[in-house]
Amino acid sequence: MVRTAVAFSPGHISGYFRRVEGDDPSTTGSVGAGVVIDEGVRSTVVRAAETNVRVVRQDLASAGSPPVEYALERLGVTAGVTTECRLPIGAGFGLSAAALLATLTATNHLFDLGLSEDEVAARAHEAEVIHRSGLGDVAASRAGGVVCRTGPGIHAGITRIYPQEPLYAVSLGPLPTASVLSSEEAMARIAAAFPDRCPRDLADFCLLSRGFAERSGLIAPEVRRVLEACDAATVPASMTMLGNGVFACGDDAGRVLSRFGEVYTLRVARRGAYLIETKP
Numbered sequence: 001m002v003r004t005a006v007a008f009s010p011g012h013i014s015g016y017f018r019r020v021e022g023d024d025p026s027t028t029g030s031v032g033a034g035v036v037i038d039e040g041v042r043s044t045v046v047r048a049a050e051t052n053v054r055v056v057r058q059d060l061a062s063a064g065s066p067p068v069e070y071a072l073e074r075l076g077v078t079a080g081v082t083t084e085c086r087l088p089i090g091a092g093f094g095l096s097a098a099a100l101l102a103t104l105t106a107t108n109h110l111f112d113l114g115l116s117e118d119e120v121a122a123r124a125h126e127a128e129v130i131h132r133s134g135l136g137d138v139a140a141s142r143a144g145g146v147v148c149r150t151g152p153g154i155h156a157g158i159t160r161i162y163p164q165e166p167l168y169a170v171s172l173g174p175l176p177t178a179s180v181l182s183s184e185e186a187m188a189r190i191a192a193a194f195p196d197r198c199p200r201d202l203a204d205f206c207l208l209s210r211g212f213a214e215r216s217g218l219i220a221p222e223v224r225r226v227l228e229a230c231d232a233a234t235v236p237a238s239m240t241m242l243g244n245g246v247f248a249c250g251d252d253a254g255r256v257l258s259r260f261g262e263v264y265t266l267r268v269a270r271r272g273a274y275l276i277e278t279k280p
């Protein structure tokens with residue numbers, strides 16, 4: 001009998017998005033574009049009498065994850081979950097979706113639930129929408145690439161391109177996703193700011209996202225300072241949605257961002273969530 005299962009899911013930096021309200025969570029989500037990144041969440045799941053979730057980031061642990069606990073309850077299982085990530089949580093790296101996809105992928109194998117990848121993603125997406133922790137990250141992180149989503153939910157149209165060059169990011173602090181998604185005023189500004197096309201490449205993605213960020217009114221003063229430094233160095237850059245951070249591309253991006261904090265050098269992921277191992 002499998003007693004431990006371990007899985008990984010990539011994170012996702014959303015560049016621009018527009019909420020799409022459906023009749024239920026499966027038809028609710030967002031359209032937009034983002035980058036599935038090679039860093040994300042590793043989740044270790046073991047059998048347990050009661051569900052408990054331990055969230056570990058760079059050796060600091062916290063307890064509890066409402067979206068993950070919700071998803072396990074909906075599956076009718078109890079488990080001990082430990083998620084691990086290096087990137088900051090709540091900073092627009094799509095780690096809530098990554099935690100859900102990794103945990104549910106491992107749980108599916110641990111309890112031999114026989115869920116398809118679609119069913120795992122559908123449950124992760126449902127938890128994101130119900131908890132307002134995300135709208136399009138699960139659909140994006142089912143595979144890799146710079147993604148352009150043209151419909152809500154995990155079955156809608158999505159295109160993926162795979163640039164080779166790295167993306168650089170710095171986080172200046174969290175921006176609770178739910179606080180923005182719960183604001184009708186912010187959602188209206190975001191909808192009005194939405195660009196009407198998919199990105200051609202990574203630099204074009206940065207450009208489209210920057211125009212969206214400027215029109216959305218979401219740029220905080222500390223983020224503005226970083227963006228202005230990138231502009232002065234002609235480095236394509238924008239705000240991580242939804243987080244108080246900046247992503248940038250090009251040769252000078254890492255050097256410019258390093259003036260403002262720890263720089264994360266990220267690659268475009270080539271794949272989505274996957275099982276790492278099971279142990280008896």
Ligand SMILES: Nc1ncnc2c1ncn2[C@@H]1O[C@H](COP(=O)(O)OP(=O)(O)O)[C@@H](O)[C@H]1O
Nearest residue numbers: 065066083090091092093094095096099133177
């Ligand atoms: N690595 C993680 N492990 C477990 N739960 C997580 C993780 N990251 C986020 N979550 C859960 O999702 C909620 C919302 O996170 P969110 O602000 O959307 O983060 P992000 O912007 O990184 O997706 C968090 O309050 C937490 O409950």
Ligand SMILES: CC(C)(COP(=O)(O)O)[C@@H](O)C(=O)O
Nearest residue numbers: 014017030094134135136242
């Ligand atoms: C931007 C966001 C709504 C939230 O992204 P995060 O804060 O990373 O969970 C994303 O899910 C999207 O639909 O593009």
